[in-house]
Amino acid sequence: MTNPSIIKTWQQRPLIISGPCSAESEQQLVETAMALASTGKVAMLRAGIWKPRTKPGLFEGMGSIALQWLKLASSLSGLPTCVEVANAKHVEEALHMGVDVLWIGARTTVNPFSVQEIADVLRNTDVPILVKNPVNPDIELWAGAIERLQAVHVKNIGMIHRGFSTYGDSNYRNAPLWHIPIEMKRRYPEMLLICDPSHICGNRHMLHQVAQRSIDLGYHGLMVESHPNPDKALSDAKQQILPGDLMVMLNNLVWRSEQSSEQEFVDALTKLRARIDNLDEELLGLIAERMKLAEKIGEYKRDNNITILQTQRWNEILEKSIQKGIKLGLSPAFIARYFDAVHLESISRQNSVMYAKKEETK
Ligand code: PEP
Ligand code: MN
Numbered sequence: 001m002t003n004p005s006i007i008k009t010w011q012q013r014p015l016i017i018s019g020p021c022s023a024e025s026e027q028q029l030v031e032t033a034m035a036l037a038s039t040g041k042v043a044m045l046r047a048g049i050w051k052p053r054t055k056p057g058l059f060e061g062m063g064s065i066a067l068q069w070l071k072l073a074s075s076l077s078g079l080p081t082c083v084e085v086a087n088a089k090h091v092e093e094a095l096h097m098g099v100d101v102l103w104i105g106a107r108t109t110v111n112p113f114s115v116q117e118i119a120d121v122l123r124n125t126d127v128p129i130l131v132k133n134p135v136n137p138d139i140e141l142w143a144g145a146i147e148r149l150q151a152v153h154v155k156n157i158g159m160i161h162r163g164f165s166t167y168g169d170s171n172y173r174n175a176p177l178w179h180i181p182i183e184m185k186r187r188y189p190e191m192l193l194i195c196d197p198s199h200i201c202g203n204r205h206m207l208h209q210v211a212q213r214s215i216d217l218g219y220h221g222l223m224v225e226s227h228p229n230p231d232k233a234l235s236d237a238k239q240q241i242l243p244g245d246l247m248v249m250l251n252n253l254v255w256r257s258e259q260s261s262e263q264e265f266v267d268a269l270t271k272l273r274a275r276i277d278n279l280d281e282e283l284l285g286l287i288a289e290r291m292k293l294a295e296k297i298g299e300y301k302r303d304n305n306i307t308i309l310q311t312q313r314w315n316e317i318l319e320k321s322i323q324k325g326i327k328l329g330l331s332p333a334f335i336a337r338y339f340d341a342v343h344l345e346s347i348s349r350q351n352s353v354m355y356a357k358k359e360e361t362k
Contacts, residue, residue, distance in 0.1 A: 015221030019046035021236035023066035033077035035243035045079040059234040067097035103130040110134040128156035137164040158192030163200035173202020194221040298350030
């Protein structure tokens with residue numbers, strides 16, 4: 001069913017996908033596709049056909065008719081196509097019209113019913129599908145969507161990091177929360193992972209910096225929204241860029257590979273890593289020793305009926321360590337996070353000591 005050359009495109013690194021947020025007209029799609037193809041760097045044309053909008057009355061996409069425009073844009077430009085699907089009907093229509101790759105949007109990844117419905121239609125097919133992170137920072141929902149596709153033997157699955165909704169003011173439209181995609185990369189090391197800086201930023205001026213950050217973390221590609229007249233776009237006007245500006249951005253990004261076979265580099269890295277491993281071992285030993293002391297203190301508190309939490313002492317440790325850390329070039333936020341973890345563990349150890357006493361005296 002799937003065009004065999006699409007798998008080759010899917011394996012291209014970096015994999016660059018671009019196109020408008022929404023398909024608006026035949027002319028817009030053809031113009032965008034031709035401009036993107038002429039960059040020689042874009043591998044796939046994206047376009048939203050059915051748009052999930054937060055409020056009714058906003059532009060909800062042109063619907064099925066736009067699939068014909070996409071087909072024409074693809075045949076004229078030679079670019080394969082990629083479309084968002086949110087239910088079984090979308091999948092069937094898109095595949096019927098020759099769409100090459102599908103993606104599940106952030107508002108759909110949150111809904112296991114919808115993801116399962118999409119998975120059921122794709123059972124045993126070789127249609128590549130990308131799964132955007134859910135709107136909320138729930139890593140298990142993202143992983144769950146991938147597991148649903150794996151369970152029906154979809155062979156080519158990829159992940160798109162598009163950021164997470166937050167409440168209140170933020171520099172980002174959707175906060176990147178990089179630790180979540182990093183954990184996904186740890187869980188699925190072989191799986192395609194691309195970044196969508198457009199929906200993370202919600203503006204044009206931060207695209208480069210976010211895209212670079214993702215490349216530095218070893219992402220395999222980018223999905224960037226582009227439009228022949230971004231300011232007039234019917235959706236996401238603030239974040240779309242001209243295909244020519246995309247080309248400039250792609251040329252200015254520093255592309256990195258995960259490994260190098262250069263001997264000098266490998267040797268230097270091995271030496272530094274050995275030193276880090278030694279330090280980590282020492283740190284673990286010291287932390288274990290610290291916890292033993294906390295347990296001892298727990299015994300004294302238990303025997304003297306003293307509370308585990310001593311706010312003043314905790315404040316002193318934190319204050320002193322933050323000041324020391326600053327002098328050593330460590331950020332206050334890091335010191336606070338580190339001591340928070342240590343303190344919580346210490347409290348839990350002291351709790352166990354008190355609980356053990358209760359058990360003994362029963
Ligand atoms: C989109 O790609 O245009 C889109 C709707 O994205 P998301 O699902 O990330 O909001
Ligand atoms: Mn969009």
